[in-house]
Amino acid sequence: MTIDDLLGAAARIDAGESPRSVLEGSLLAAQIAQDASADRFSLWGLSTVVDENTGTPVISPALFAELHRLAGLDATWPVGNAGLIHVYGYLLSTVSTPYGLKRDRWVNGDVARALGLEPSIFTPWFGPASDGTPLHRLTAALSPIFDAPEQTPGVEFVTHESSDRVTATTVLVRHPGSGHSALLYAVNGKLLTAFPFEISASSIASLQAEPPRLRYNAVVDAPRQPLDTRRVLALPSLDQIRQAPATADGI
Structure with a gap:
């Protein structure tokens, strides 16, 4: 083909x-x-x-x-x-x-x-x-990242949004050689999607400013279980991002 x-x-x-x-x-x-x-x-x-x-x-x-x-x-x-x-x-x-x-x-x-x-x-x-x-x-590329995002080279940001029955994880990753970056998403331990995403202080701030919700066309078996405000930011803090040296991608 x-x-x-x-x-x-x-x-x-x-x-x-x-x-x-x-x-x-x-x-x-x-x-x-x-x-x-x-x-x-x-x-x-x-x-x-x-x-x-x-x-x-x-x-x-x-x-x-x-x-x-x-x-x-x-x-x-x-x-x-x-x-x-x-x-x-x-x-x-x-x-x-x-x-x-x-x-x-x-x-x-x-x-x-x-x-x-x-x-x-x-x-x-x-x-x-x-x-x-x-x-x-x-699947082979994404699964190890979600298994241990904080230990994966190139991962610059991880956030978890959850309710009693739903946990959604967003990972932002950038390859240091190519400069290309992507957003990866999983819900309740299941892979959901991956797409190009420009990582910058403003793009991360936009993600954090939105109320917790299911994103990127995700659906769960319990649609009446909305994500609540329990959000855990794993890597790094926005202040750290703002203080980082500027790059071609705006960070």
């Missing part, structure tokens, strides 16, 4: 062709099957396909249903598996958002660069089949 193959498949689905017929026999379908066989989707939480910035779905109900059928997962529109939606759904999404197309984070390689990895590592066409799938490689 190449970027042209991916764009072609996305365009055909967007034009109304059946997602099942477009994806049948494709590399994406094979990779989803590999992830399902290895039970990788269980490491990811729930997400809505309705983007919180635009208020509109980033993929169609037909594509949503086909992706979950390929993964062998039960899902009721618009809430499904975050790994399936944020990797494969985003790769096939043609909906514009204020931050560009959803697939850009994987195709442009910015998240990979922030993690110090090969830029194309989260694309379907990276390496031989023995190197796994995009979801496999992303």
Whole structure:
């Protein structure tokens, strides 16, 4: 598969062709099957396909249903598996958002660069089949960070927002060599998303100024359990950030 193959498949689905017929026999379908066989989707939480910035779905109900059928997962529109939606759904999404197309984070390689990895590592066409799938490689990259964010090189900020039944963790990481940075998010120990994010005193202040809530299209099984004001800032304090030497990214 190449970027042209991916764009072609996305365009055909967007034009109304059946997602099942477009994806049948494709590399994406094979990779989803590999992830399902290895039970990788269980490491990811729930997400809505309705983007919180635009208020509109980033993929169609037909594509949503086909992706979950390929993964062998039960899902009721618009809430499904975050790994399936944020990797494969985003790769096939043609909906514009204020931050560009959803697939850009994987195709442009910015998240990979922030993690110090090969830029194309989260694309379907990276390496031989023995190197796994995009979801496999992303899961392998993110899981150790959430296991011990305070001990992970490059992590500059960690915050936990919680209620009695929900704990959401935001991690900001920057690769010192490339200067690229990203935001990583997990809920109740399940991975949720990752995307490019410019780390600066102002961007961190904005995160801290918002009341605790579920973010980035996350959904939990107990939607009436809002996050409360118990927020723990793990790294570093905003005063430390303000006192740090200036860099090209504004810190």
